[in-house]
Amino acid sequence: MELKRITNFNAGPSAIPLNVLQRVYDKWFNYEGYGMAVMEMSHRSKIFDDIHNRTISLVKQLLDLSDDYHVLFLQGGASLQFAMLPMNILTKSKSADYLDTGSWSTAAIKETKLFGKVNLVFDGSIDKYMRLPKMDEIKLSKKAEYVHITSNNTIKGTQFFEFPKTGDIPLVCDMSSDIMSRKLDINQFAMVYAGAQKNLGPSGVTLVIIRDDMLKKMSKDTTSMLNYHVHLKKNSLFNTPNTFGIYLMGEVLQWIVEQGGVQDMEDRNREKAELLYEYIDENGDFFSGPVEKSSRSWMNVCFRLPNEELEAKFAQESVGARLSGLKGHRSVGGLRASIYNTASLRDVKTLITFLKAFKKRNIDFL
Ligand SMILES: *Cc1c(COP(=O)(O)O)cnc(C)c1O
Numbered sequence: 001m002e003l004k005r006i007t008n009f010n011a012g013p014s015a016i017p018l019n020v021l022q023r024v025y026d027k028w029f030n031y032e033g034y035g036m037a038v039m040e041m042s043h044r045s046k047i048f049d050d051i052h053n054r055t056i057s058l059v060k061q062l063l064d065l066s067d068d069y070h071v072l073f074l075q076g077g078a079s080l081q082f083a084m085l086p087m088n089i090l091t092k093s094k095s096a097d098y099l100d101t102g103s104w105s106t107a108a109i110k111e112t113k114l115f116g117k118v119n120l121v122f123d124g125s126i127d128k129y130m131r132l133p134k135m136d137e138i139k140l141s142k143k144a145e146y147v148h149i150t151s152n153n154t155i156k157g158t159q160f161f162e163f164p165k166t167g168d169i170p171l172v173c174d175m176s177s178d179i180m181s182r183k184l185d186i187n188q189f190a191m192v193y194a195g196a197q198k199n200l201g202p203s204g205v206t207l208v209i210i211r212d213d214m215l216k217k218m219s220k221d222t223t224s225m226l227n228y229h230v231h232l233k234k235n236s237l238f239n240t241p242n243t244f245g246i247y248l249m250g251e252v253l254q255w256i257v258e259q260g261g262v263q264d265m266e267d268r269n270r271e272k273a274e275l276l277y278e279y280i281d282e283n284g285d286f287f288s289g290p291v292e293k294s295s296r297s298w299m300n301v302c303f304r305l306p307n308e309e310l311e312a313k314f315a316q317e318s319v320g321a322r323l324s325g326l327k328g329h330r331s332v333g334g335l336r337a338s339i340y341n342t343a344s345l346r347d348v349k350t351l352i353t354f355l356k357a358f359k360k361r362n363i364d365f366l
Contacts, residue, residue, distance in 0.1 A: 007350050008343070010325035011154060011300065012177065013197040015342040020251045038247045043240050051243075052236070055250035059207065062253060062262055063186045070215065072208040072228070073236045073246050078176040078195035081206060082108040083115075084226050085172060085191070088218040089145050090116025097121045097144040097169075102129030103155040103331065104174060108148060119144060129156040131292035138164050145217065146170040146190065152178035154198070155329040157302030157336060158295040163188055170214050178299050179207070180256060181341055182266035190214035196245060198299070199340045201252045205245030256341065265341050272339050272348045273298035279352050286359045290334065304334045306366055311335060314358055321354055 008015035031038050034047055041048045056071045065071070074080070090096060095117035098109045101124045112118050119141045122133045132153075140147060147166045152159040154177040163171065170190030179194040186192065190211045197203035210228060224230045230238050236246075256265060277296060280287045280303050288304045289296065305311045314335060315327040328334035337351055 006322045006324045007347050008324050009337045009339065009347075009351065011198075011329070011336065011338040012195070013203050014325075014338055014340050016201065016248070016252060017255045017342050020248070020255050024248060024251055039244045041243065043237060043243050048243055051247050051250060052241075055246050055253065058250060058253035058257065059209070062180055062256060063209070065186060065209065068212045069186070070210050070212075070232050072210070072231050073241055073249075074206045074208055074231060075204065075242060077203070077206055078104070078174055078193055079107065080226075081174070081193040081208065083111040084228075085146075085148075085193075086112040086115040087226055088222050088228055092116060094145050095119055095141065095143065097140055097147040099133070099138065099147075099149050100124050101132060101150055101153050101156070101158060103153065103329075104176070105148070105150040105153070108150070108174065112148075116145075121147070124156075127292075129153065129158065130290055130295070132158050132160055132295040135162055135164055140164065140166060140169070144169055146172050146214075148172045148174070150174045151184075152176075152181075152297055152299050154297075154300050154338075155332060157291050157297045157300045159297035159299065161294075170211075170217070172214075177338075177340070178297075180253075180262050180265060181269050181299060183262050196249050198338075201249035202245050205242040205249060207249070268345065269298045269339070269341065272343065272345055273301065275345070276301050276337065276339070276348055276352065279355060283355075283359060286363050287355065299338060299340055301337045301339060302328060302332070302334055303336075308333065310362060313362075317358065318354060323351060323354055326351075 028037055059071050086096065096112060097119045098112065099122040100106055100109055100120055109118050121138050121140055147164060147169055149160065149163065151173050159178060171188060172191040173189045175192050176194045177198040179199050181199055191214045192209040194200065194207045196205045196207060200207060215228060218228050220229055224238065277289060280289050286306065290302055290304055305314055311334060318326045326335050326337055328336040339348060
């Protein structure tokens, strides 16, 4: 069968390793001799239980989690976590520290204000979110219930390579677009959440990791579906979870293990990003990177062309050349290549070949 697949730079949902899709396809009608597809199984069956627990242990293994951490698979995307987190912890008199690094963190702040106070400890809007703070620029307050940070800013193309030391105050991280893309000490975070559709698999399932001490801060009175204690007590089976999403995530995690784990992802991701930024910088007569160099994301490489007309032309012609997803987010314009774990070095080289040809075709007309 000829697959005719494009080179996928989609921001999310994004590429899933072909190897994983094939493996799932092979078991599509009859999963391991059980005579049905994973989607057709009871979420309370022994077979699904095995799939579910296997996915949990792969998360623990790949992130090197200690026993103090709990792994949940919830629904509602990372966006629901924006509200669920403050809802479980804050009251009108309590506060949390937030870094506003654009788009998703701005959305998280908006939700949090419905439940408590937000101390803005970094306001990226001053620099149009094109740079992230140095650690000593972040002025944490002493009495926050937690500090919230977004490790990779998918839309703006910025990424933290260092995290604030928050002492006894729990650090919470929205890691939706760079989880498992590099080796990080997860012990510095009391909670991590990530919508799966960038680095972990399909949309519709959200990975949530919570440490015991963080859980103790959480109210037990919240409505059941939005209550971390309830989901934890039921091992994410309080109601019907996204069974297929959990299964597919497990297959993607298995693929990461087979590639050599998170360290291998990091090595590849660094090489991919460096290659692409290097090309952009060396061709500053045509391409430009709007993000300050030290804040540049390895996952979402944003770049601009000399004018918007050329950017529109680029977006259109890249699709014609079977490169998908290079148009920047509608809120920022420009162009963006999302090169998550699944994107290979070869994919990045294909992109650079296209960049070269596009420049050659267009530079004389400026
Ligand atoms: C995509 C994304 C979100 C939103 O995820 P949903 O699952 O669509 O709610 C939140 N935060 C970050 C950093 C993202 O990249």
